[in-house]
Amino acid sequence: MSDKEIKNKIKVFAPATVANVSCGFDILGFALSNPGDEVTLQRIPDGKGNVNISGISGDGGRLPKEVDENTAGVAVKLYLKNTGISDSVEISIAKQMPLGSGMGSSAASAVAAVAACEALFDAGMPLIDQLKIAMEGERKACGTAHADNVAPALYGGFTLIRSYQPLDVVRLPVPEKLYCVLINPDVEVRTQSAREILKQKVSLQDAVIQTGNVAGLISALYSEDYELLSRSLQDVLVEPIRKILIPVYDKMKYTALENGALGYGISGSGPSMFALCEGRESAEKIVKPLNEVLDNVGISGKIYVSQVNQDGPVVKE
Amino acid sequence: MSDKEIKNKIKVFAPATVANVSCGFDILGFALSNPGDEVTLQRIPDGKGNVNISGISGDGGRLPKEVDENTAGVAVKLYLKNTGISDSVEISIAKQMPLGSGMGSSAASAVAAVAACEALFDAGMPLIDQLKIAMEGERKACGTAHADNVAPALYGGFTLIRSYQPLDVVRLPVPEKLYCVLINPDVEVRTQSAREILKQKVSLQDAVIQTGNVAGLISALYSEDYELLSRSLQDVLVEPIRKILIPVYDKMKYTALENGALGYGISGSGPSMFALCEGRESAEKIVKPLNEVLDNVGISGKIYVSQVNQDGPVVKE
Incomplete structure (x- = not known):
């Protein structure tokens, strides 16, 4: 009992x-x-x-x-x-x-x-x-x-x-200062489409680059090495293909990185995107410029700033 | 000065x-x-x-x-x-x-x-x-x-x-108890051949499996999780192709794993092979059975048992 x-x-x-x-x-x-x-x-x-x-x-x-x-x-x-x-x-x-x-x-x-x-x-x-x-x-x-x-x-x-x-x-x-900026633009990407456009074959060379970056990312999470984390947040297999389904993806990514984000990528199969940042201040700094990029092309959307969750589900009451 | x-x-x-x-x-x-x-x-x-x-x-x-x-x-x-x-x-x-x-x-x-x-x-x-x-x-x-x-x-x-x-x-x-058994059989594999037979294209699915295992291996090194390390020591991209250049490879691998090795693979481009083991005793235990496999097919070779080096080069005198 x-x-x-x-x-x-x-x-x-x-x-x-x-x-x-x-x-x-x-x-x-x-x-x-x-x-x-x-x-x-x-x-x-x-x-x-x-x-x-x-x-x-x-x-x-x-x-x-x-x-x-x-x-x-x-x-x-x-x-x-x-x-x-x-x-x-x-x-x-x-x-x-x-x-x-x-x-x-x-x-x-x-x-x-x-x-x-x-x-x-x-x-x-x-x-x-x-x-x-x-x-x-x-x-x-x-x-x-x-x-x-x-x-x-x-x-x-x-x-x-x-x-x-x-x-x-x-x-x-999870390094303590890791914050995520999640961008949800008001556009639709069907998960099925996002999966169907992927190439079923990739070059061995790209697979090796991807394994190197994954290894770097895991190492960075353990060692709290934000610079290594930043260098490792690169996707040569999927992002180059899937990003074409998301309007102004390159411009958004460029803007986030230019304003200090550690990395930028597609969340799941999109259309949401994420940036990882070191500290809340750094995360909040990129929100306005990202909103401006969306505004300039007339896409509405919502941007969330959040510490990376350490706890999973929470009993509220 | x-x-x-x-x-x-x-x-x-x-x-x-x-x-x-x-x-x-x-x-x-x-x-x-x-x-x-x-x-x-x-x-x-x-x-x-x-x-x-x-x-x-x-x-x-x-x-x-x-x-x-x-x-x-x-x-x-x-x-x-x-x-x-x-x-x-x-x-x-x-x-x-x-x-x-x-x-x-x-x-x-x-x-x-x-x-x-x-x-x-x-x-x-x-x-x-x-x-x-x-x-x-x-x-x-x-x-x-x-x-x-x-x-x-x-x-x-x-x-x-x-x-x-x-x-x-x-x-x-490097987890402290990590030992390596290195097997150098007296056969020749030209590095160039070992590279030429690799497929230049791999399936996206296999690339994903490989990234999962690499991520598991890196995590295991940081967390000293020997079981995770063992589960992660799998290569779906290169070993299936290169092993055909190495006599009795499958038998050697099976023997090492059956006798308690955490994992077994090709060292570099071969023909040497390695096993990783938890502790010196576990490493020494696989030497005799591996020697017997080589003996049975009349291949001579040398087997080294060594702790994974933590130091790099050493000034001797």
Whole structure:
């Protein structure tokens, strides 16, 4: 028996995430401190094991309320199944970031859901098993059970997906002064398009350059070497192709780097973009010039400044 | 003026090295504690700046004694030129490992030469500049100024060559219990052949797998996580092709792993192979079974057991 107070209702926040991180295509991601989604679960101890979505806000009516079609619904249902818990659960989802934006929106909801289950039922489920459940939520939303958003959203900080077969996730350290500027322009890039345009063959030489940069980036995270981190944030495999789907990408990147960002890249499969900076001041300094670039071409958008999250999901109440 | 005692003769040891290290093709290398080459320099303060090779032992008469053709000769000459030193130098080289074996033989001589220069003349040359000189020695021996042997031989431990343009070398930490078993079979593989058979195009999927493993390996070195290190020592780009040039490669690898090695791969471009092990005992345990595999197919060879070197070159006397 747990000594913890048994609650019947709980609200959990899970953060937006940046997947890929330049040279870390398909293997790296990190979590932001904000924005993120909130999922509230209400436990009904009726022994029926029903799951129901009572409300979704902030999605403009775009997300399915059917449990089996909803990333959070799938996660809660699987959690109950895997733990053998027979209570019913009512889910309420507060989306606090745009959908399909390359900010890990579906991952945040899936992770908030599974973390809320764990906070509510206290089954002592290992993180790797929680991750597998969140990945199934991600599969419902994206078609594939990829982990590069759910892993950082759940573990916090930087995560490495070393391998999928078997699943091998490594939590990486985060230098304390690492801040992220996340730029979400009001343009649409379909994940499928972003994947389809990738070349299926790359040169061995480029693969070697990419491994060198990934190795440099991992070393920089451990050694808190911001200069090495900056030199390593280069992607020769994917960015040169995907950036053509994002308006004024080169100009945005140039502007961020000129104003002191350590690196700049596409967040997930875009259209969101991220800059990493040393310190809050340095991060805030690039917001205005980036907004001006967007303004000049008449693209609206939202820019978030956030410390790289160290904690993963947070129980709010 | 330096307070150090000025010597006129000095002997320096520089270690054998393993380049590539499975997933770290063309970017990673590490140094052994033994074997290695010794280079002795005799300073002659005649103001003439002549460089002469007085003797080479242990090479079976295969190495050139012409200064401009010899990796150590080239390094010493360049050191004198770059520092403006006008003394003459006499070089004596004691090779203590096989040539053209994938053990970084030419790199050891070049590094021993430049480190001996620095010990003798005390010009305060930064390591990165010493490295560039040793790379020119390597260019003479191998045709290209690659750094994946000279960097670990000079810096010690594991080194990452993040980039060549510009040259960016990162010294990585080495877990204390990391031992290497180096197997040098008596077969010949020409470096040129080993490079020519590589595919110039690789699949994006394999490039992603390789980056995941490299990231895992770097993380493991920092966190001293031997299990992660073991899982990460996989090479999907180069080993599947190059191993066909090395007799009984699969059998040797299987035997090493079955007997507890953390990982097994081709050293440089072969034919030497390496195993990494946790602790000396674990390393020594695989020597006999590996020898038996070689014996069974009638291949002679030499097997070295060594802690991963933490120090780089050592002044002997």
